[in-house]
Amino acid sequence: MLIDTHCHLDFPEFDRDREEVIQRSRQEGIDYIVNIGSSLKGSEQSIELAKRYDFIYATVGLHPHEADRADQAMQNTLSDLAKQDKVVAIGEIGLDYFKNYSKPENQRPLFKSLLGLAKSLNLPVVIHNREAQSDTLSILKENMPIKAVVHCFSGDEKFLNQCLDLGFFVSFTCNITYPVKLLNSGRDPAGRNKMIQRDRKGVDLKELVKLTPLNRLML
Ligand SMILES: [Zn+2]
Numbered sequence: 001m002l003i004d005t006h007c008h009l010d011f012p013e014f015d016r017d018r019e020e021v022i023q024r025s026r027q028e029g030i031d032y033i034v035n036i037g038s039s040l041k042g043s044e045q046s047i048e049l050a051k052r053y054d055f056i057y058a059t060v061g062l063h064p065h066e067a068d069r070a071d072q073a074m075q076n077t078l079s080d081l082a083k084q085d086k087v088v089a090i091g092e093i094g095l096d097y098f099k100n101y102s103k104p105e106n107q108r109p110l111f112k113s114l115l116g117l118a119k120s121l122n123l124p125v126v127i128h129n130r131e132a133q134s135d136t137l138s139i140l141k142e143n144m145p146i147k148a149v150v151h152c153f154s155g156d157e158k159f160l161n162q163c164l165d166l167g168f169f170v171s172f173t174c175n176i177t178y179p180v181k182l183l184n185s186g187r188d189p190a191g192r193n194k195m196i197q198r199d200r201k202g203v204d205l206k207e208l209v210k211l212t213p214l215n216r217l218m219l
Pocket residue numbers: 006008036038092
């Protein structure tokens with residue numbers, strides 16, 4: 001069985017062919033789809049999709065990019081949405097210190113508050129982390145036990161192991177296929193010439209995939 005655990009079918013990019021995309025994924029063998037809410041509007045649309053299709057489920061969340069405008073009223077609305085049928089997780093939530101579309105000092109309290117919501121409803125969380133590994137981990141640790149998937153994994157082997165030690169799932173996405181900048185080349189252990197591709201921090205995400213147990217891996 002294949003479950004696509006992280007779709008954004010509510011995004012305007014799908015306005016022209018949303019229905020076809022959904023039908024095509026079914027034809028190709030996707031049994032279930034989890035559509036991820038990353039804004040208030042997106043969370044509402046996610047629930048709408050889940051109402052329309054029996055094989056689609058929803059999550060509701062406020063992406064760290066939303067943090068500067070996520071006031072208490074917005075969080076209260078989200079909390080009501082979280083109690084609707086077919087909402088299976090809170091997310092995506094987390095920290096993004098790479099794009100910094102919202103201030104880190106606003107991102108952290110929002111992340112903590114939404115983790116609290118997840119715990120009060122006994123729901124797992126979908127974590128977005130970009131260049132914020134240390135703060136992400138310390139906030140998650142304050143809220144254990146919690147079930148989480150660290151979505152679109154980026155980071156190094158140490159961070160991967162810390163996530164696995166906490167019992168989290170890890171998801172790798174298309175970024176493992178990106179032709180990242182070539183920083184190193186040499187021979188692999190079998191003696192073949194091998195071009196090793198690494199990201200700008202020197203991490204080869206494909207190697208981290210191999211270190212992730214299959215029962216902890218989402219795609
Ligand atoms: Zn996402």
